[in-house]
Amino acid sequence: MNPLMDKIAIIGYDMTKFGDLYHLGLGDLTSLAITGALNNAGLDRSEVEALYVGNAGSGKFLGQEHLGCLVATESGLDCQSFRIEASGASGAVAMRIASHGILTGYIDKAVVVGVEKMTSFSKSSDTQTALSTSLDSIWESAMGGTLAASFALMTKAYARKYGLTDEQRAQVAVKNHNNAQKNPRAQFKNKITAKNVLGAKMLADPLTLFEGCASSDGAAALVLCAPEIAESYDSEPIYLRASKQAHAPLALQRRESLSEIQSIKKAADSGYKQLNISPKDISIAEVHDVLTIAEILAIEGLGLVELGQGGIATIEGKTALDGDIPVNTSGGLKARGHPIGASGVAQAIEILEQFKNKAGDRQVKEINWGITQSMGGTGGTSVVSYYSR
Amino acid sequence: MSRNLVAENWRLERSRYLLVGNKCTECEKYYFPNVQICTDCNISKLDEYVFSGKGKLIEWTKIYEVAKGFELFAPLYYGIIELEEGVRVAAQITEVTDDTKLIPGIKTQMVFRKLFEDGSQGVLTYGFKAEPQI
Numbered sequence: 188m189n190p191l192m193d194k195i196a197i198i199g200y201d202m203t204k205f206g207d208l209y210h211l212g213l214g215d216l217t218s219l220a221i222t223g224a225l226n227n228a229g230l231d232r233s234e235v236e237a238l239y240v241g242n243a244g245s246g247k248f249l250g251q252e253h254l255g256c257l258v259a260t261e262s263g264l265d266c267q268s269f270r271i272e273a274s275g276a277s278g279a280v281a282m283r284i285a286s287h288g289i290l291t292g293y294i295d296k297a298v299v300v301g302v303e304k305m306t307s308f309s310k311s312s313d314t315q316t317a318l319s320t321s322l323d324s325i326w327e328s329a330m331g332g333t334l335a336a337s338f339a340l341m342t343k344a345y346a347r348k349y350g351l352t353d354e355q356r357a358q359v360a361v362k363n364h365n366n367a368q369k370n371p372r373a374q375f376k377n378k379i380t381a382k383n384v385l386g387a388k389m390l391a392d393p394l395t396l397f398e399g400c401a402s403s404d405g406a407a408a409l410v411l412c413a414p415e416i417a418e419s420y421d422s423e424p425i426y427l428r429a430s431k432q433a434h435a436p437l438a439l440q441r442r443e444s445l446s447e448i449q450s451i452k453k454a455a456d457s458g459y460k461q462l463n464i465s466p467k468d469i470s471i472a473e474v475h476d477v478l479t480i481a482e483i484l485a486i487e488g489l490g491l492v493e494l495g496q497g498g499i500a501t502i503e504g505k506t507a508l509d510g511d512i513p514v515n516t517s518g519g520l521k522a523r524g525h526p527i528g529a530s531g532v533a534q535a536i537e538i539l540e541q542f543k544n545k546a547g548d549r550q551v552k553e554i555n556w557g558i559t560q561s562m563g564g565t566g567g568t569s570v571v572s573y574y575s576r
Numbered sequence: 577m578s579r580n581l582v583a584e585n586w587r588l589e590r591s592r593y594l595l596v597g598n599k600c601t602e603c604e605k606y607y608f609p610n611v612q613i614c615t616d617c618n619i620s621k622l623d624e625y626v627f628s629g630k631g632k633l634i635e636w637t638k639i640y641e642v643a644k645g646f647e648l649f650a651p652l653y654y655g656i657i658e659l660e661e662g663v664r665v666a667a668q669i670t671e672v673t674d675d676t677k678l679i680p681g682i683k684t685q686m687v688f689r690k691l692f693e694d695g696s697q698g699v700l701t702y703g704f705k706a707e708p709q710i
């Protein structure tokens with residue numbers, strides 16, 4: 188295989204709104220997103236050869252497993268189906284696995300759907316417990332750790348090493364809420380200030396509730412196909428040019444450094460190398476801002492800003508909609524919403540809408556390369572994907 | 577938590593209560609928790625090793641929104657400790673009277689405490705926490 192020539196066409200996409208969707212079950216959400224994506228591509232259900240479902244925690248949140256079959260059934264698909272779990276990276280990994288099926292020639296057309304239904308819990312401690320299962324359950328969670336606590340440790344270690352102000356961190360959330368105001372599907376369209384962010388209830392010192400993501404329901408779907416047949420569905424298809432995945436130890440205490448997420452850089456560097464491009468070629472990025480600090484670590488890991496400069500770049504507006512490198516034009520996980528398994532797929536949809544000039548008031552001009560970065564837990568799994576015309 | 581805590585507590589008792597890990601007989605690398613295989617050497621010949629519990633603070637936070645079972649301790653101090661053998665563990669930090677004195681590098685000692693309680697199963701889980709030596 189020639190890595191410069193191998194590519195996957197994305198010929199259809201759709202997603203539900205993200206948020207508290209009490210009236211919709213997991214089967215409803217996926218059926219809506221998948222039907223929308225198939226209609227968008229002009230593909231019949233009978234043409235779908237395989238279904239890849241990215242989902243992080245239906246067992247914990249709903250007591251439901253066997254999701255491949257459930258989603259196929261509810262979406263009216265009669266094809267092989269797979270459920271892929273990699274915590275917050277579930278949707279992104281599902282997209283990679285579907286691509287592998289097409290690249291090998293095993294299938295030509297696939298549907299990828301990411302989904303989560305999280306709002307079923309009423310108690311905060313239940314939600315924290317469910318989120319903590321992305322950590323090492325015995326040697327982090329059972330010791331008292333939470334996802335927010337792990338990111339708090341990274342925040343403090345980073346701040347000691349490079350310097351990082353509360354305002355720089357808060358600006359990630361402020362910017363992403365600004366962008367979400369221009370995104371009709373976003374969960375939170377309200378404007379917030381750094382003062383709101385820093386004055387909110389503390390999750391784990393120094394991170395507050397407004398630096399993290401709320402529980403959310405939603406689904407996002409893509410139709411992928413082999414490039415040879417793409418133009419019969421879409422005259423100007425957008426291509427997934429590479430998608431790279433890298434690993435870091437599951438528990439934070441087993442990593443060499445707390446002030447960076449090594450798996451992001453590993454995945455990103457292998458993609459740049461394969462495509463023979465550099466971070467300077469990237470026009471827009473959607474990153475996994477599960478907490479404010481995560482966006483700062485992500486833009487550094489992707490090489491979009493220098494190591495240690497993520498906070499300064501953010502507060503100077505470099506990553507704003509009108510900045511040098513707009514990051515999370517959708518509003519990101521923070522404000523578009525973060526139904527865990529759906530996020531990796533929703534990131535791809537934002538890049539597609541930007542390429543297709545359908546991003547409305549948040550449209551970025553002149554896009555060469557788009558990039559998405561998704562991760563599981565605290566970055567034990569990272570996926571970085573590259574898109575172009 | 578839906579996992580079987582009785583079985584888990586039994587399996588992990590020696591690691592959690594006595595800080596028992598192991599050490600590779602080939603490369604002398606320390607492991608905590610203990611492992612069946614040293615993947616660096618690809619051998620299963622490891623000697624049991626009891627960690628002293630002496631260590632130093634690497635980083636810490638104060639958790640306000642705790643997970644289920646930890647409500648009694650909230651807000652709680654939590655951090656990463658490097659044991660003197662070089663192995664790092666995550667643990668609650670106990671006996672903190674003044675958190676301005678929690679500076680990375682300070683000495684810590686692992687002590688035996690109640691870790692959490694699971695109301696649904698009525699199970700109490702004990703294990704180590706880190707006590708700052710200031």
Ligand SMILES: [Zn+2]
Nearest residue numbers: 600603614617
């Ligand atoms: Zn060894």
